Amino acid sequence: MTIENETDLQGILRIGQICGAALQHMLAHVQPGMTTAALDAIGAAFLKEQGARSAPILAYRFPGWTCISINEEAAHGIPGERVIRPGDVVNVDVSAELEGYWADTAATVIVPPADPEDERLCAFTRRALEKGIDAARAGRPMNAIGRAVENVARRGGYRIIPELPGHGVGRHIHEKPSVYNFYHKRDRTRIEEGMVFTIEPFLSRGSGRIVTESDGWTLTTVDRSICAQYEHTIVISGGKPILATAV
16 A cells, blocks of 8 residues: 555554554564463463454465464464474564554564574574665656565575565555565566555575465475574655565
8 A cells, every 4th residue: 555644653553563563562472381372372362352453364264363384384473283393493474453554573583592594594684674664765667676585695605585575554454565575677666655565584594485385374394494584564765665564
């Protein structure tokens, strides 16, 4: 969406803050021995307290309030009986709706003891998000974001998962435009003042190729390599974008 007035801006910021706070609340409760269903229940209770609705349930009838993906699961992991174990790389993706406005955010944590290679992957993925945000300015080409993200991935020796771009958000969970995590030379989209979209790099230690599991949702790396993801919903405004989901 594109912000048209102060009501739009405040609506995005309100749901953005709820999503960001829910994400941090869930990450703080990640511990070995708990199931992903138990972690999802913590997120669900938080969102309900704020009057927000789960975006994946509302938009797609997803079988969980949030997406929780572990290790080789790149995205859209269904909360269930999988037990979180020491050393796991856990990605939590929270998206929600309130009063007609939608926002989306995600982060990855490592359950101690952390493998140094996994820590390095997460550090580079966070850096890729930061560089993508730095490239997001009104008047610039949208593919400048992908170039910035891809440059960080290459410096780290990692692969982007091309099928998982960022996206417009605001009036729905997934809107145009796509915000690719690589330099898409045919993408002629220009970044405009007031645009609302996500930047969400996915970096992999392997080939970056994914497959959909038999549950119809979970996206897993073909080579079972570890992935990390970090995501913010941003609003293009003047110079540096507003990070709607930062708390």
